[in-house]
Amino acid sequence: MANFLFYAFALFTLATAAGVVASKNAVNAAMCLLLSLVGVAGLFVALNAYLLAFLLLLVYAGAIVALFLFIVMLLDMKETESRGFGKLSLAAIILAAGLLVTGLSTFATRGRLPVGDPALTPALGPDIKLYAYQLFTTYLLPVQVMGFLLLIAMLGVIVLSKRWEGSDDVK
Amino acid sequence: MTSATLDHYVLISALLFAIGFFGVLLRRNTLVVFMCLELMLVASTLALVAFSRFNGTMDGNVFVFFILTVAAAEVAVGLAIIVALFRKRQTIQLNELNSLKN
Structure with a gap:
């Protein structure tokens, strides 16, 4: 059950985070950010950090996203976001993507993080x-x-x- | 389905960081770029909480407190700067804001 919740929250978080990047409208992006934060709060609960999950929802979802929405509506900007990149920024993006993919694949294939024995490590609890x-x-x-x-x-x-x-x- | 280990959590956090990073690179709207910065901060807090949980220490959890505080202050100041910029220049598209002077 806990594993199912982990995978569900992880997928939800990543999908809504992708929504922040992909949505054209800034209001939609703010809403996706809100959902993504809810997903991260769920992961915090899975990690037994109940207080931090609560604080994350309170500070981020309650204050920061509300502030973002307020500013988006206050500024009321045009929906036009120009497309296309200059040569330099295109090169930077490709380089960054390459580095990121290399790093993540290295991490996924041979990453061995130092962990205490999970049976001996007590859950710190709330x-x-x-x-x-x-x-x-x-x-x-x-x-x-x-x-x-x-x-x-x-x-x-x-x-x-x-x-x-x-x-x-x-x- | 294997049990979720530290590697799983750190991988999720790295992917979340990557999504935020590409948002910063790809988007032109300053507000959305700022939201993606927040995503990157949250990804780092997820990694900290996971390390804290799986190593049985409190330090990572306490550090997340400070990250939350700094993020709140950062958002307040950043949004004030964006509003001041909009009042001055009538735009917040990054490709139109390319000179430091006037």
Whole structure:
């Protein structure tokens, strides 16, 4: 059953992620991103990371995708997306595709990742105390840096979206 | 069907990263490119959670917390920049935004 869920969520995630890339309309892309995130949250549940699955849905699906949809509708751009690439970017794309295929096939054929014995490795489970203990002991300084980062991001957004006197915005 | 191992999860995460990467390369709409960047970030968090689960440590899971925070801040600032750009240039197509000056 767990395996079936893994394959179902994995296929769902990859298919909807492909939908993000393929859909012409930005609103459809945002919706596909939402579904893809739901799939990743399902994979997190399969990995016993219940809290992270919940946070992923809350932060990404609740806040980030909503923000994306808001901006897409605010900007209301034309549907025309020009096609065709220059020589240089075409070469870069082919090179990137080649590297990616090589890397993935190497990984798939001879990848042996270091894993503890699964019988001995206990599932960490949903214990929120584990997260809290780590965050407030080992990672205390990074938590505070994150607080400053969020503050700076907020101030930056305010500065960026303010209309300054004498700026030559096209109305 | 074999049981899902670490290799499976990391392969899924690599494929998700690849899809996001090609989205960044192929699309011209700045907003969609940004969404594909988010996909790449989520793919990396999936790999971290899988490593954490199969090695019985907490570090990867805690790191995902920080990635989520940075992603939220990044999206807020990035979308503000896109809106400011649109107000200035009336377009967000990447192939029309090819000069740093005016």
